[in-house]
Amino acid sequence: MKAHLKLGSLLLVLLMGLVACGGDDNSAEAEISKMDINTPDGAFMASVAAMKSNDLKSLIKNSLSQEQYNELVTEFENNKTGDFSEADKAQFAQTVTMLTSDGAEETLYAMVEPQLEQARAMLPMMLMMGKDQILQGIKENPMLPEAQRDSAATVVGAAMDWMGENDILSEDKTKAAISALVNTAKELDMKSLDEVQNMSFDQALDKGSIAFGGVKNVLGAYGISMDDMLNSVEVDTVDVEGDKASMVVTFEVFGESVSQVMNMIKKDGVWIGEK
Numbered sequence: 001m002k003a004h005l006k007l008g009s010l011l012l013v014l015l016m017g018l019v020a021c022g023g024d025d026n027s028a029e030a031e032i033s034k035m036d037i038n039t040p041d042g043a044f045m046a047s048v049a050a051m052k053s054n055d056l057k058s059l060i061k062n063s064l065s066q067e068q069y070n071e072l073v074t075e076f077e078n079n080k081t082g083d084f085s086e087a088d089k090a091q092f093a094q095t096v097t098m099l100t101s102d103g104a105e106e107t108l109y110a111m112v113e114p115q116l117e118q119a120r121a122m123l124p125m126m127l128m129m130g131k132d133q134i135l136q137g138i139k140e141n142p143m144l145p146e147a148q149r150d151s152a153a154t155v156v157g158a159a160m161d162w163m164g165e166n167d168i169l170s171e172d173k174t175k176a177a178i179s180a181l182v183n184t185a186k187e188l189d190m191k192s193l194d195e196v197q198n199m200s201f202d203q204a205l206d207k208g209s210i211a212f213g214g215v216k217n218v219l220g221a222y223g224i225s226m227d228d229m230l231n232s233v234e235v236d237t238v239d240v241e242g243d244k245a246s247m248v249v250t251f252e253v254f255g256e257s258v259s260q261v262m263n264m265i266k267k268d269g270v271w272i273g274e275k
Contacts, residue, residue, distance in 0.1 A: 027053065027055050027057075027058065028046075028049045028050040028052070028053035028055040028058045028059075029055070029058055031049045031053070032046045032049055032050065032058055032062065035049070037062060037271070038271075039238075039240075039271070040238060040240060040245035040247060040264040040266075040271045041235040041238050041247055042271075043062060043063070043264070043270065043271035043272070044235060044247070044249070044262065044264065044271070044273075045233070045235060046058070046062040046063075047059055047062055047063045048230055048233050050062060050063075051212075051226075051230055052227055052230045052231070054209050054212055054213040054216070055209065056205045056206075056208050056209040056212065057202070057205050057206075057209075060072070060205065062270075063272060063273070064270070064272060065267040065268040065270050065272055066268045066270075067267070067268060068267075068272070073201050076201050076204060077201075080196070080197045080199070084193050084197075088193060089192065089193045089194070092192065092193045092196075093191065093192055093193075096185065096190065096191055096192075099181065099182055099185035099186075100182070100185050100186050104182045104185075105175065105178050105179050105182050108178045108181075108182070109174065109175055109178055112174065112178075116169055116171070116174060119169055120167075120169045123163070123164075123168075123169065124164060127160050127163060127164045128164075130160075131157065131160050134156060134160070135153045135156065135157055138152050138153045138156060139153055147260075147261055148260060151258050151259065151260045154256055154258055155253055155254070155256070155258055158253060158254035158255060158256040159253075159254050161254070162254040162255070166222075166223060168222050168223075173221055173222050173223070176221035176222075177218050177221040177222060179221070180214060180217035180218045180220070180221050181214065181218055183214070183217070184210065184211065184213070184214025184217065184218075185214075187210050187214070188207055188210050188211065188214075190207065228252070229251055229252060229253050230251075232250075232251045232252035232253075233249065233250070233251045234249070234250045234251070235247050235248070235249055235250075235262075236248045236250065243265055243266035243267075244263070244264070244265055244266075244274075245263070245264040245265075245266075245271070246261055246262065246263050246264070247261070247262050247264070248260070248261055248262070249261075249262045
């Protein structure tokens with residue numbers, strides 16, 4: 001059990017404690033250099049610019065205090081030292097081989113095709129029956145700040161409506177998503193867990209960047225553009241009081257305009273989101 005937890009933690013740190021397609025060609029530094037990141041709205045928009053460019057290093061640099069950055073590095077180092085079983089290593093290698101071998105796209109589609117027809121038949125009913133229950137659960141979720149519940153419900157509701165109106169399980173979209181997944185796996189170029197464990201933090205950021213770019217491409221195969229959403233982000237009503245600030249962030253997602261109050265604090269000279 002511990003090995004699986006360590007594996008999950010490590011991949012989480014690699015792919016999400018991380019987020020975003022790396023390399024100098026995708027750097028957001030030039031755009032961020034034109035922004036006033038010493039203001040809360042400037043710092044927030046710098047993070048948005050980093051995500052648009054799939055530039056994880058800039059995202060980390062501009063959205064974490066030094067203390068938080070050090071904690072992230074420590075978490076990464078602690079998790080990558082875990083001892084993985086031979087079964088873990090074999091499963092990782094098998095998955096990578098399946099995703100990167102010749103004919104991978106055809107093989108993967110052949111695996112999911114039998115389930116597609118059944119899923120297409122069930123999806124409308126699942127969306128219809130589950131929507132109200134899911135939205136009610138969001139609005140009553142004590143783990144979610146009350147100020148965020150309405151906007152979260154709006155996003156989830158719009159997403160479910162969008163799924164009902166679009167044939168997301170079509171053959172063409174499924175094959176396009178598989179193609180994006182396979183291309184991402186090839187670009188990641190990781191063949192073993194030993195390689196993962198031996199990465200430096202900067203190398204992990206580069207891999208995480210590729211993974212985030214891959215997530216964008218998979219979503220794009222279904223007609224969901226993260227970059228369109230990021231391009232729609234606007235900040236208004238910025239209120240600064242010392243080292244604390246609040247502002248209204250608005251963005252477009254699934255045809256809905258969503259507004260959310262964002263609280264920021266200045267820590268180690270950096271404006272970051274308040275927990």
